[in-house]
Amino acid sequence: MDQPSADRLASPLPRGSVRSRRDQLAAGVRAARRTGALHVLIVLLLPIPFLLVAHQLYFWDIGPFDSRRWAVNSDRSVIEVLGYVELLTAAVMLLVVGARRRWGVIYVGWSVTPVFVVVDDSLQVHERGGAWLHHRGLTPELFGLPQQELGELATWGLIGMPVLLLLWATHRVSPRRAREDSWWLAGLTVLLMAFAIGLDLGHEVIEELTDNSVVDLLVTFLEAAGELGAMTVLLAYVVHLTRNGPRSTVAVP
Numbered sequence: 001m002d003q004p005s006a007d008r009l010a011s012p013l014p015r016g017s018v019r020s021r022r023d024q025l026a027a028g029v030r031a032a033r034r035t036g037a038l039h040v041l042i043v044l045l046l047p048i049p050f051l052l053v054a055h056q057l058y059f060w061d062i063g064p065f066d067s068r069r070w071a072v073n074s075d076r077s078v079i080e081v082l083g084y085v086e087l088l089t090a091a092v093m094l095l096v097v098g099a100r101r102r103w104g105v106i107y108v109g110w111s112v113t114p115v116f117v118v119v120d121d122s123l124q125v126h127e128r129g130g131a132w133l134h135h136r137g138l139t140p141e142l143f144g145l146p147q148q149e150l151g152e153l154a155t156w157g158l159i160g161m162p163v164l165l166l167l168w169a170t171h172r173v174s175p176r177r178a179r180e181d182s183w184w185l186a187g188l189t190v191l192l193m194a195f196a197i198g199l200d201l202g203h204e205v206i207e208e209l210t211d212n213s214v215v216d217l218l219v220t221f222l223e224a225a226g227e228l229g230a231m232t233v234l235l236a237y238v239v240h241l242t243r244n245g246p247r248s249t250v251a252v253p
Contacts, residue, residue: 031244035240037236037243044232048225051079052224055220056217059071073223080121082228084121086228086232086234086235087117090114091111091112091113094107094108094114095111097238103173103175103178105170105173105174106167106170106173106174106179107181109171110167110182113163113167116160125159126156129152130148130152130155131148132151133154133155134148134150134151139151149204167186181241184237188233188234188237195226195227195229195230199223200223206219
């Protein structure tokens with residue numbers, strides 16, 4: 001049997017191979033450990049199970065958990081405020097990254113997004129906009145979805161358009177490495193929106209179809225934990241950007 005040539009042994013792995021992906025993941029974990037992002041991620045994810053348990057203890061009227069702030073689906077709850085703090089911290093750190101890097105305009109653009117999410121959620125802008133559209137009959141019946149929820153989606157699209165245009169403009173003028181970071185930030189923001197908007201809409205539909213308290217509780221937990229978890233991952237990535245120097249070392253998939 002012929003021995004493989006030295007060139008074949010030295011040839012790089014195919015980009016899409018399992019080993020290549022595993023090596024990229026290992027490199028990403030090492031980089032996250034070096035910058036402290038992994039530690040931030042672990043520390044901030046740890047309270048989530050406790051907050052879910054506290055939610056149930058509130059409904060059982062147990063001891064120090066009798067305040068409605070422990071209910072994960074209430075306004076100004078502990079888990080909601082913690083999410084606000086994480087998003088605003090990420091916004092400030094993105095401004096710092098933008099100020100430090102020569103082509104930092106894209107990071108300044110992305111700093112607007114967490115602030116936008118916090119302002120919208122805390123002031124219930126899309127809920128009020130959805131109610132306004134619904135009460136005036138401006139939301140169509142579509143796929144059997146609640147008209148209030150469709151109005152909220154429409155409001156989100158309208159008020160979010162300037163932010164999208166800002167991100168598009170700053171992304172276009174940024175160098176390749178900054179655009180790579182921008183794509184990661186976009187992916188993590190989409191993950192957050194999947195829980196904050198997608199699962200929230202799905203929750204309304206599930207409630208109408210099942211009327212089952214156990215299913216409702218599980219979806220409530222998934223929505224709350226998913227939102228805060230996505231915010232935590234976003235903050236950890238921004239910590240990585242802040243401490244990783246002028247260039248991101250995380251490979252783009």
